[in-house]
Amino acid sequence: xxxxxxxxxxxxxxxxxxxxxxxxxxxxxxxxxxxxxxxxxxxxxxxxxxxxxxxxxxxxxxxxxxxxxxxxxxxxxxxxxxxxxxxxxxxxxxxxxxxxxxxxxxxxxxxxxxxxxxxxxxxxxxxxxxxxxxxxxxxxxxxxxxxxxxxxxxxxxxxxxxxxxxxxxxxxxxxxxxxxxxxxxxxxxxxxxxxxxxxxxxxxxxxxxxxxx
Amino acid sequence: xxxxxxxxxxxxxxxxxxxxxxxxxxxxxxxxxxxxxxxxxxxxxxxxxxxxxxxxxxxxxxxxxxxxxxxxxxxxxxxxxxxxxxxxxxxxxxxxxxxxxxxxxxxxxxxxxxxxxxxxxxxxxxxxxxxxxxxxxxxxxxxxxxxxxxxxxxxxxxxxxxxxxxxxxxxxxxxxxxxxxxxxxxxxxxxxxxxxxxxxxxxxxxxxxxxxxxxxxxxxxxxxxxxx
Amino acid sequence: xxxxxxxxxxxxxxxxxxxxxxxxxxxxxxxxxxxxxxxxxxxxxxxxxxxxxxxxxxxxxxxxxxxxxxxxxxxxxxxxxxxxxxxxxxxxxxxxxxxxxxxxxxxxxxxxxxxxxxxxxxxxxxxxxxxxxxxxxxxxxxxxxxxxxxxxxxxxxxxxxxxxxxxxxxxxxxxxxxxxxxxxxxxxxxxxxxxxxxxxxxxxxxxxxxxxxxxxxxxxxxxxxxxxxxxxxxxxxxxxxxxxxxxxxxxxxxxxxxxxxxxxxxxxxxxxxxxxxxxxxxxxxxxxxxx
Numbered sequence: 001x002x003x004x005x006x007x008x009x010x011x012x013x014x015x016x017x018x019x020x021x022x023x024x025x026x027x028x029x030x031x032x033x034x035x036x037x038x039x040x041x042x043x044x045x046x047x048x049x050x051x052x053x054x055x056x057x058x059x060x061x062x063x064x065x066x067x068x069x070x071x072x073x074x075x076x077x078x079x080x081x082x083x084x085x086x087x088x089x090x091x092x093x094x095x096x097x098x099x100x101x102x103x104x105x106x107x108x109x110x111x112x113x114x115x116x117x118x119x120x121x122x123x124x125x126x127x128x129x130x131x132x133x134x135x136x137x138x139x140x141x142x143x144x145x146x147x148x149x150x151x152x153x154x155x156x157x158x159x160x161x162x163x164x165x166x167x168x169x170x171x172x173x174x175x176x177x178x179x180x181x182x183x184x185x186x187x188x189x190x191x192x193x194x195x196x197x198x199x200x201x202x203x204x205x206x207x208x209x210x211x212x213x
Numbered sequence: 214x215x216x217x218x219x220x221x222x223x224x225x226x227x228x229x230x231x232x233x234x235x236x237x238x239x240x241x242x243x244x245x246x247x248x249x250x251x252x253x254x255x256x257x258x259x260x261x262x263x264x265x266x267x268x269x270x271x272x273x274x275x276x277x278x279x280x281x282x283x284x285x286x287x288x289x290x291x292x293x294x295x296x297x298x299x300x301x302x303x304x305x306x307x308x309x310x311x312x313x314x315x316x317x318x319x320x321x322x323x324x325x326x327x328x329x330x331x332x333x334x335x336x337x338x339x340x341x342x343x344x345x346x347x348x349x350x351x352x353x354x355x356x357x358x359x360x361x362x363x364x365x366x367x368x369x370x371x372x373x374x375x376x377x378x379x380x381x382x383x384x385x386x387x388x389x390x391x392x393x394x395x396x397x398x399x400x401x402x403x404x405x406x407x408x409x410x411x412x413x414x415x416x417x418x419x420x421x422x423x424x425x426x427x428x429x430x431x432x433x434x435x436x437x438x439x440x441x
Numbered sequence: 442x443x444x445x446x447x448x449x450x451x452x453x454x455x456x457x458x459x460x461x462x463x464x465x466x467x468x469x470x471x472x473x474x475x476x477x478x479x480x481x482x483x484x485x486x487x488x489x490x491x492x493x494x495x496x497x498x499x500x501x502x503x504x505x506x507x508x509x510x511x512x513x514x515x516x517x518x519x520x521x522x523x524x525x526x527x528x529x530x531x532x533x534x535x536x537x538x539x540x541x542x543x544x545x546x547x548x549x550x551x552x553x554x555x556x557x558x559x560x561x562x563x564x565x566x567x568x569x570x571x572x573x574x575x576x577x578x579x580x581x582x583x584x585x586x587x588x589x590x591x592x593x594x595x596x597x598x599x600x601x602x603x604x605x606x607x608x609x610x611x612x613x614x615x616x617x618x619x620x621x622x623x624x625x626x627x628x629x630x631x632x633x634x635x636x637x638x639x640x641x642x643x644x645x646x647x648x649x650x651x652x653x654x655x656x657x658x659x660x661x662x663x664x665x666x667x668x669x670x671x672x673x674x675x676x677x678x679x680x681x682x683x684x685x686x687x688x689x690x691x692x693x694x695x696x697x698x699x700x701x702x703x704x705x706x707x708x709x710x711x712x713x714x715x716x717x718x719x720x721x722x723x724x725x726x727x728x729x730x731x732x
Contacts, residue, residue, distance in 0.1 A: 062406075162288060169382070184289065300637055
């Protein structure tokens with residue numbers, strides 16, 4: 001892999017840009033999805049789910065080029081891609097978040113309310129922590145797809161790891177493409193393991209041997 | 214923001230629908246490529262998933278493949294395969310890439326559908342004298358159908374999305390309108406093409422969702438009583 | 442304890458929203474010259490050459506390469522988000538004036554210079570050119586006795602390969618018919634164009650004149666006596682933010698680059714697989730423009 005050895009600094013630079021493009025949608029999208037999953041009234045859930053499901057089905061390149069017409073972002077620059085990726089994260093995490101909250105036993109929430117907790121306290125101290133396993137699982141899934149989807153941003157001028165695919169193909173350098181695939185894969189893996197660790201840290205009350213989510 | 218009159222005019226212009234690069238041909242091309250790859254993937258994934266779900270062996274492979282496949286960038290995979298097999302074989306490379314993308318969700322859907330059938334049901338089938346094959350045919354597959362259809366849904370979305378990138382390697386499909394439109398500044402064409410792509414994906418997804426719900430009623434009652 | 446977690450979450454969200462708020466295109470009031478490039482390795486090398494000479498002379502340079510299509514980066518140039526961009530006279534002229542009729546190099550340059558939006562200037566153009574050209578394989582040329590585009594007029598069943606937008610270009614299938622009486626069926630081969638030509642999937646293809654593969658693969662570039670294609674020389678497009686000293690440096694780079702030089706740079710990129718930065722630096726040093 002001489003190509004990688006010769007160009008590793010450049011690849012590292014692209015990796016950083018890629019991370020930036022991915023982290024913001026993951027954080028912003030998850031926050032919106034988690035809040036939304038908790039806050040959306042039950043009677044609106046089926047239509048919200050259906051709408052988000054439809055949005056999730058949209059191919060990324062199509063969304064990248066449609067957003068500028070809808071919300072006036074520029075074709076150029078990461079803003080458009082970041083917003084599009086955030087939308088995907090919201091769509092995906094909404095389902096996971098609802099599932100995760102539904103799994104919180106009603107007995108627990110009733111007890112907490114009986115103890116005098118306010119809605120906000122209930123959410124922050126009981127529901128959210130107990131939903132963490134489900135949320136982490138959902139987040140792990142969405143992180144992997146977001147990392148790989150972000151590379152398509154290279155087609156609309158975002159200089160992330162996807163550039164390695166386009167340039168490698170243009171100049172017929174297979175090692176460059178394979179480096180790109182490898183790098184994306186490694187980042188996705190890092191997110192996956194990282195999130196798993198975060199999940200373990202945030203849920204110290206879970207006894208080992210507990211049912212795996 | 215955007216001139217929707219321009220968009221309507223683009224759709225009204227018949228030259229945009231006719232010919233090798235007109236919407237009809239591109240749509241047909243897109244669907245044929247997508248469905249062909251999904252069928253190919255199903256030939257591999259459904260029997261394999263059934264076997265693993267039925268016997269319980271090889272579970273880790275399926276779960277591992279699921280996580281791994283989500284992380285593989287489809288554009289990179291496509292470009293790499295085209296370089297590998299050569300430009301003359303780029304149709305083959307595309308089909309291969311699409312099949313590789315379609316297999317994991319189909320496999321996961323099939324496996325998950327069968328493996329989550331309560332053992333009580335599977336055991337009672339065996340107790341009634343069914344052979345393994347009969348159990349698969351009469352009990353496991355029917356009960357797993359909603360999950361399998363769910364797998365098709367996900368495969369459909371991923372495959373159709375990847376075909377959008379086909380013009381980047383000199384092939385056709387609905388993505389052509391986007392790629393060409395961007396360079397010649399025909400935003401109406403770009404938006405129109407992406408709307409057709411979106412409509413195709415959403416309609417296909419909703420259709421499969423309807424099929425999934427139609428085949429889904431049987432196991433639900435059992436599952437809610439199993440979970441306590 | 443739990444509140445600390447909420448605070449941390451709120452802080453990170455705020456920080457993130459703050460970062461998103463600062464769009465990368467907004468520059469602090471000040472010096473950096475933003476240089477852009479197309480998503481084309483050859484164009485990147487030229488852009489990198491500009492960047493290196495400017496940095497060497499003490500300017501602060503910000504690179505925003507691989508910006509994609511003209512519709513994407515020309516507005517950024519006009520807005521002043523990008524200050525310097527290596528372009529091609531003919532193609533850029535057609536972008537601003539689709540019905541342009543000039544074809545000779547100097548005419549094209551003059552027409553381009555006068556049609557640029559306010560705030561943008563075309564610096565001196567380079568002898569190096571990289572323009573569209575129709576090519577066939579050596580075998581095809583010999584078998585059919587063609588040396589110029591007009592020679593194709595008698596042949597039937599011709600397929601033309603090129604980027605998707607070629608179908609819409611004035612020098613595409615419509616221009617071929619109108620100017621030379623040549624009928625072709627178009628196939629959007631995109632990045633696979635040259636390979637498709639060599640493999641016989643298409644009979645003729647639009648290949649950029651500075652593409653090293655024309656020489657490497659022995660392709661025959663068809664003569665264009667009737668001027669279907671506009672001459673397209675490398676020309677730096679600069680905004681007002683690029684001062685006289687910077688312009689002089691860029692002019693030196695343009696003057697030093699011959700057509701053969703550009704092809705040689707492209708050859709290095711494709712054969713030796715080096716990065717644009719390395720290739721540009723080596724060339725600048727060889728030309729005495731850099732230490």
